[in-house]
Amino acid sequence: MIFSKDSKATSWVEGANGSDFSIQNLPYGVFSHGGSSRRVGVAIGQRVVDLSVLHGAGLFAGTPVAGENVFACDALNDFMALGVDAWRGVRRRLVALLAAESSNDAAGKVVEVDSTLRDDAGLQAKAMVPLGDVTTHIPSHVGNFVDFYSSKEHATNIGSMFRDPSNPLLPNWVHIPIGYNGRSSSVVVGGTDIVRPCGQTKADDADAPTFGPCRLLDIELEMGFFTGKANALGTPIPASNAPDHIFGMGLVNDWSARDIQKWEYVPLGPFLGKSFATSVSPWVVSLDALAPFRVDQPVQEPDVLPYLRVDGDWGFDINLQVDLKSAKMNEAMTICRTNFKYMYWTIVQQLVHQTSNGTNVAPGDLYGSGTVSGPTPDSYGSLMEICWKGTKPLKLPTGEERKFLADGDTVTLSGVCNAHNFKVGFGEVAGTILPARAC
Amino acid sequence: MIFSKDSKATSWVEGANGSDFSIQNLPYGVFSHGGSSRRVGVAIGQRVVDLSVLHGAGLFAGTPVAGENVFACDALNDFMALGVDAWRGVRRRLVALLAAESSNDAAGKVVEVDSTLRDDAGLQAKAMVPLGDVTTHIPSHVGNFVDFYSSKEHATNIGSMFRDPSNPLLPNWVHIPIGYNGRSSSVVVGGTDIVRPCGQTKADDADAPTFGPCRLLDIELEMGFFTGKANALGTPIPASNAPDHIFGMGLVNDWSARDIQKWEYVPLGPFLGKSFATSVSPWVVSLDALAPFRVDQPVQEPDVLPYLRVDGDWGFDINLQVDLKSAKMNEAMTICRTNFKYMYWTIVQQLVHQTSNGTNVAPGDLYGSGTVSGPTPDSYGSLMEICWKGTKPLKLPTGEERKFLADGDTVTLSGVCNAHNFKVGFGEVAGTILPARAC
Numbered sequence: 101m102i103f104s105k106d107s108k109a110t111s112w113v114e115g116a117n118g119s120d121f122s123i124q125n126l127p128y129g130v131f132s133h134g135g136s137s138r139r140v141g142v143a144i145g146q147r148v149v150d151l152s153v154l155h156g157a158g159l160f161a162g163t164p165v166a167g168e169n170v171f172a173c174d175a176l177n178d179f180m181a182l183g184v185d186a187w188r189g190v191r192r193r194l195v196a197l198l199a200a201e202s203s204n205d206a207a208g209k210v211v212e213v214d215s216t217l218r219d220d221a222g223l224q225a226k227a228m229v230p231l232g233d234v235t236t237h238i239p240s241h242v243g244n245f246v247d248f249y250s251s252k253e254h255a256t257n258i259g260s261m262f263r264d265p266s267n268p269l270l271p272n273w274v275h276i277p278i279g280y281n282g283r284s285s286s287v288v289v290g291g292t293d294i295v296r297p298c299g300q301t302k303a304d305d306a307d308a309p310t311f312g313p314c315r316l317l318d319i320e321l322e323m324g325f326f327t328g329k330a331n332a333l334g335t336p337i338p339a340s341n342a343p344d345h346i347f348g349m350g351l352v353n354d355w356s357a358r359d360i361q362k363w364e365y366v367p368l369g370p371f372l373g374k375s376f377a378t379s380v381s382p383w384v385v386s387l388d389a390l391a392p393f394r395v396d397q398p399v400q401e402p403d404v405l406p407y408l409r410v411d412g413d414w415g416f417d418i419n420l421q422v423d424l425k426s427a428k429m430n431e432a433m434t435i436c437r438t439n440f441k442y443m444y445w446t447i448v449q450q451l452v453h454q455t456s457n458g459t460n461v462a463p464g465d466l467y468g469s470g471t472v473s474g475p476t477p478d479s480y481g482s483l484m485e486i487c488w489k490g491t492k493p494l495k496l497p498t499g500e501e502r503k504f505l506a507d508g509d510t511v512t513l514s515g516v517c518n519a520h521n522f523k524v525g526f527g528e529v530a531g532t533i534l535p536a537r538a539c
Numbered sequence: 540m541i542f543s544k545d546s547k548a549t550s551w552v553e554g555a556n557g558s559d560f561s562i563q564n565l566p567y568g569v570f571s572h573g574g575s576s577r578r579v580g581v582a583i584g585q586r587v588v589d590l591s592v593l594h595g596a597g598l599f600a601g602t603p604v605a606g607e608n609v610f611a612c613d614a615l616n617d618f619m620a621l622g623v624d625a626w627r628g629v630r631r632r633l634v635a636l637l638a639a640e641s642s643n644d645a646a647g648k649v650v651e652v653d654s655t656l657r658d659d660a661g662l663q664a665k666a667m668v669p670l671g672d673v674t675t676h677i678p679s680h681v682g683n684f685v686d687f688y689s690s691k692e693h694a695t696n697i698g699s700m701f702r703d704p705s706n707p708l709l710p711n712w713v714h715i716p717i718g719y720n721g722r723s724s725s726v727v728v729g730g731t732d733i734v735r736p737c738g739q740t741k742a743d744d745a746d747a748p749t750f751g752p753c754r755l756l757d758i759e760l761e762m763g764f765f766t767g768k769a770n771a772l773g774t775p776i777p778a779s780n781a782p783d784h785i786f787g788m789g790l791v792n793d794w795s796a797r798d799i800q801k802w803e804y805v806p807l808g809p810f811l812g813k814s815f816a817t818s819v820s821p822w823v824v825s826l827d828a829l830a831p832f833r834v835d836q837p838v839q840e841p842d843v844l845p846y847l848r849v850d851g852d853w854g855f856d857i858n859l860q861v862d863l864k865s866a867k868m869n870e871a872m873t874i875c876r877t878n879f880k881y882m883y884w885t886i887v888q889q890l891v892h893q894t895s896n897g898t899n900v901a902p903g904d905l906y907g908s909g910t911v912s913g914p915t916p917d918s919y920g921s922l923m924e925i926c927w928k929g930t931k932p933l934k935l936p937t938g939e940e941r942k943f944l945a946d947g948d949t950v951t952l953s954g955v956c957n958a959h960n961f962k963v964g965f966g967e968v969a970g971t972i973l974p975a976r977a978c
Contacts, residue, residue, distance in 0.1 A: 243682065244724050249807060270805055275748050276739055280807035281720040281814070285683050285899045286772055295773040297896035300715055300844060309714050311844045311895075333725055333816070334734040334976070360896065366709055368688060368719035369808020375720070376896040377772070405739060405750045407978070456750075456978075457736035457799065457815040460724045537773070539846070539895075 101192045101205040105392035105519045109195075109203040112218050113228070116145030116198075120516055120525020121231075123199050124392075126191060127383035127526070128176055128348070131234040138174035138237050143383050143527070144198055146231050151190075153227040159197065159216060163189040175241045176326070176347075176384065181463035183329045183344040184387075191388055206391070236382030238289040239350065240326055240464030245287055245378065246454060247322075247354060247468040248279040250445035252398070254473035257485045274402060277445035277453045279470075282354075283375035287466060290351070290381050290529030296507060297376040298539030299360035309363060313536035316358035317505040320471040321422050321481030321513055323440055323526075324352040325447045326384055327465040334458040339410040342448045345461065349390065349416075349447070351381040351513045351529040352468045358484060358504070380466065381513075381529040389524050393417045393517040397446050404449075407456055414446035418526075420472055420515045422481065427508030428498045435486060435494060438472050438479035440515070507535045540631045540644040544831035544958045548634075548642040551657050552667070555584030555637075559955055559964020560670075562638050563831070565630060566822035566965070567615055567787065570673040577613035577676050582822050582966070583637055585670050590629075592666040598636065598655060602628040614680045615765070615786075615823065620902035622768045622783045623826075630827055645830070675821030677728040678789065679765055679903030684726055684817065685893060686761075686793060686907040687718035689884035691837070693912035696924045713841060716884035716892045718909075721793075722814035726905060729790070729820050729968030735946060736815040737978030738799035748802060752975035755797035755929075756944040759910040760861050760920030760952055762879055762965075763791040764886045765823055766904040773897040778849040781887045784900065788829065788855075788886070790820040790952045790968040791907045797923060797943070819905065820952075820968040828963050832856045832956040836885050843888075846895055853885035857965075859911055859954045861920065866947030867937045874925060874933060877911050877918035879954070946974045 103109060103124045110116070111123035121127065121143040131141050131148055139152040151171035160166050164186035170178040179186070195203070196214040203211055217223055249255055252269070255278075259268025272278065296317055302309035328347040331337050337345050354374065361373025397415035418440035425432035450467055471481040480486045483504055487493055490503040505511070510533075515526035542548060542563045549555070550562035560566065560582040570587055571577050578591040590610035599605050603625040609617040618625070634642070635653040642650055656662055688694055691708070694717075698707025711717065735756055741748035767786040770776050776784050793813065800812025836854035857879035864871035889906055910920040919925045922943055926932055929942040944950070949972075954965035 244722065272741075272748075272802055272805065275741075276803055278803070278807055278810075280810055281722055283683065283720055283898060284723070285901050285904075286897075288772070295897055298775075299896050302711075302714075308841070309711075309844065311846050314896075333727070336737075336976075336978070357896070363711055364715055364717070365806070365808075366711065367804070367808070368717055369804075369806070371717075371719055372893070372896040372898065375898045402747070405748065407750050454811070457738050457753075457796070457811040458725075458734055458976075459722060459811065459814045462724050465724075537775075537897075539775070 101188065101195055101211060102388050102391045104206040108521045110200040111144060111198050112200045113145045113147050113198055118523065119145050120523055120527055121145055122522045122524065123195060124522045125385060125389050125524040126194050127385045128239065129382045129384065130175055130237040130239050132237065133229050133234045140171035140173060140176060140179065142194060143231060147228045148231055148234050150227045150229060157223055160190065160193060163193050165190055175464065176239050177241050177464040180240060180326060180328045180347045181330065187386060188388065191386065236289055238287065238380065239382065239384050242284045242287045242464060242466045243462040244465040245282040245284040246279050247282045247470060248277055248445065248450050249470040250277055250443050250450065251470055251473050252444040253442060253475055254471040254481060257473060257480065261489050275404065277450045280369045282378065286375055287378045287380060290379050292379060292531060293534050294355055294377050294531045295534045296536040297357050297360065298536055299357055299372050300363060301359040302363045312539060314357035314360055317533065318356045318358050318483045319422065319511050320354035320356055321420060321436060322352040322354050322468045322471060323349055323515065324380060324466045324468040325349050327461045327463060330462050331455060331460055333460040336458060337451060337455040339448050339452050342451055343387065345451060346387055346447060348384040348386040350384045351515050351526050353379040353511065353513055353529055353531060354468055379529050379531050381526055383527045385524060385526055390416055390517065392519060393524065395441050398442065398444050400444065408449050408453060410446060410448045410452065414448045415441045415443065417441045418515050418517050423512040425510045426496055426498060426500055426506065428500060429496060432512060433496060436479060436481055438474040438481060440472055442474050443469060443472060505533050507533050509533050540627065540634055540650060541827050541830045543645040547960050549639040550583060550637050551639045552584045552586050552637055557962065558584050559962055559966055560584055561961045561963065562634060563961045564824060564828050564963040565633055566824045567678065568821045568823065569614055569676040569678050571676065572668050572673045579610035579612060579615060579618065581633060582670060586667045587670055587673050589666045589668060596662055599629065599632060602632050604629055614903065615678050616680050616903040619679060619765060619767045619786045620769065626786065626825060627827065630825065675728055677726065677819065678821065678823050681723045681726045681903060681905045682901040683904040684721040684723040685718050686721045686909060687716055687884065687889050688909040689716055689882050689889065690909055690912050691883040692881060692914055693910040693920060696912060696919065700928050714843065716889045719808045721817065725814055726817045726819060729818050731818060731970060732973050733794055733816050733970045734973045735975040736796050736799065737975055738796055738811050739802060740798040741802045751978060753796035753799055756972065757795045757797050757922045758861065758950050759793035759795055760859060760875060761791040761793050761907045761910060762788055762954065763819065763905045763907040764788045766900045766902060769901050770894060770899055772899040775897060776890055776894040778887050778891050781890055782826065784890060785826055785886060787823040787825040789823045790954050790965050792818040792950065792952055792968055792970060793907055818968050818970050820965055822966045824963060824965055829855055829956065831958060832963065834880050837881065837883050839883065847888050847892060849885060849887045849891065853887045854880045854882065856880045857954050857956050862951040864949045865935055865937060865939055865945065867939060868935060871951060872935060875918060875920055877913040877920060879911055881913050882908060882911060944972050946972050948972050
């Protein structure tokens with residue numbers, strides 16, 4: 101179900117109201133606790149609701165997932181594969197179980213409260229785990245990871261630094277949601293430590309390359325969407341079908357070894373400069389939870405080709421933030437505040453383009469947005485841009501300086517949508533840099 | 540077990556001796572027949588041996604796969620994950636069951652014949668299916684597909700055509716096995732028809748791009764290796780461990796839409812120009828079967844960095860061939876004869892480089908070699924090179940001309956290693972071009 105932006109609905113669950121994980125949100129993730137197997141849950145307030153337990157208790161009777169327990173799984177893929185009607189049926193049921201009172205959806209339809217869970221302390225004890233007690237895992241088996249390059253500000257910054265400030269965008273950029281295939285095996289859940297990679301690099305003034313620890317380790321603040329239903333190979337997905345094929349969104353940190361990338365990437369693109377790790381947030385926010393925050397995308401000029409013309413407001417007003425904390429700092433410092441609404445190419449255009457040649461998507465695929473940079477230096481989504489190729493180092497409160505990441509640094513991305521009476525938050529995706537292994 | 544190149548071992552199975560699928564070969568694949576589920580088999584002569592049936596009959600007792608039936612699977616991944624000791628134990632057992640007489644391995648160790656299968660007509664009826672009756676499937680779930688660019692002749696040809704004939708190789712090429720992440724979801728088994736993709740292209744003299752069917756559809760003759768054991772994220776694989784991590788090799792046709800690729804690929808590399816389909820051969824030849832055909836790789840000059848210095852002869856003497864048959868032709872015409880021994884970068888260097896930044900490989904990953912081109916025009920592995928950017932069209936016996944592929948064309952890649960008394964063949968990987976869908 102879709103709440104309106106004016107929704108005043110509340111939940112009876114501790115800590116839910118006013119939090120990132122409100123009744124209007126209900127993000128999905130995979131967790132374990134106390135040595136349990138992995139299972140699917142929904143975060144609300146300070147609790148994770150174990151959907152596999154609710155399913156076992158018969159609480160999804162009458163919904164499209166009443167049959168097989170798709171939540172007693174180590175990944176969301178099976179649920180993602182079902183499509184939007186199943187997701188909506190489950191969401192409506194969860195709202196009924198978790199809301200404090202009956203409420204209206206955006207279409208005016210009433211969702212009656214079901215007090216089964218609220219009134220059953222025994223079931224709550226089994227099904228509602230304190231958020232602080234769970235271990236979160238990667239939300240899906242990511243079969244295919246694609247990373248786009250869809251922020252005009254970011255592409256312009258990079259083009260200005262490395263090509264021509266007076267003509268920074270390549271000619272294809274305004275016609276194509278440029279992207280490339282990333283490495284799916286090294287997509288990890290937020291909280292995973294990141295080992296500084298080794299690799300081959302060549303200084304501009306050196307005769308030959310050398311091999312050693314990356315010296316220019318960077319972040320990329322991104323979001324990503326997870327795919328829902330599969331399509332058959334050879335069958336493009338039209339924009340009108342996007343709601344069945346896009347399950348939801350999460351935060352993505354596309355860790356980047358700039359020195360490795362620079363030496364290797366011509367002519368076939370980024371490879372080992374990116375493939376050592378990509379972090380995703382543990383909680384995936386559904387498109388229906390994000391619906392109140394849809395906004396128009398930036399004007400696309402020149403006009404895009406007809407296959408990329410997508411009706412509707414497919415931008416999203418999501419506030420994004422990057423925090424950096426060195427090993428010496430007591431608390432993190434915010435180094436970027438930006439918004440997903442700046443993205444030039446929308447997630448639907450990305451999906452339509454990606455499949456326009458017949459490529460098949462699989463449930464649980466991850467499609468990264470590319471670095472989200474805004475119009476001003478404090479809204480740039482990578483250290484490369486924030487420190488402008490190392491020419492404007494960040495001053496940390498400890499007196500330290502940063503042009504790129506140092507060992508021991510922790511980077512945390514967070515994101516939240518703000519309505520008048522509620523928030524829909526993504527939580528965070530964090531990672532701490534560990535020293536390189538001997539190489 | 541490893542046969543020497545002088546092996547005279549024979550098999551009692553019909554059609555095996557002198558064929559691609561000899562007792563010295565025993566390639567693995569996944570097949571179904573008569574409505575059965577998918578299972579793992581080995582091709583020999585005109586038969587496929589159903590390993591799941593042999594396992595069920597207890598014939599792998601005493602081998603490392605005696606426990607769970609890893610052959611009653613729809614993919615080779617579980618078997619691939621076990622590592623080289625398990626693969627060798629199974630290979631030795633299969634040789635014992637399928638050889639006509641006891642034989643010596645390359646180390647002089649005797650492999651005694653076991654006549655259990657040969658003498659049991661009932662078991663043969665269940666376990667040995669005519670090759671012509673089976674449906675072959677993709678050998679593994681390909682979690683990650685990487686495509687390298689490891690032929691110096693190919694890279695030189697492309698650089699000569701599109702950059703500078705006097706300086707065709709980019710500076711990094713002789714230092715790095717250049718590669719990129721490909722699309723794993725669209726890796727298909729040989730025999731699958733290929734729908735001509737649609738996509739965005741721009742003519743050099745046009746003001747704006749257009750969207751429509753690819754006009755410059757090409758092949759790339761490649762081989763690929765499938766990975767065995769996984770490594771942990773953050774832990775590079777040293778060359779000495781390669782035998783545990785490389786299961787075997789197959790033929791790969793990396794279908795390429797040159798016009799889509801040309802417009803999209805700067806700066807992040809090939810994307811939709813490649814992702815619509817990649818074909819692999821149904822039969823995977825193990826590294827032990829290929830061992831008699833190992834040869835020195837070409838001299839690498841300048842010296843590679845220490846992490847890429849790999850001892851041993853990791854080139855392979857594999858004769859490769861491309862056949863083209865238009866819809867009007869009665870029989871196919873050979874348009875390329877080349878050899879895998881020309882490859883500048885070896886599969887072990889590719890694996891070591893790929894994991895040098897800590898990237899984790901998974902069992903069943905596919906690593907394509909890049910186009911295999913030899914030194915002469917009749918040994919080039921793509922139409923782009925054979926027809927030199929369309930300037931030297933192929934004349935077909937029907938009077939037709941080809942610069943790139945036309946609808947109805949069938950392309951077949953094949954590969955074989957020749958010893959004095961036996962062959963180790965890869966069979967073939969074929970694909971027929973279907974017209975584009977309305978786009």
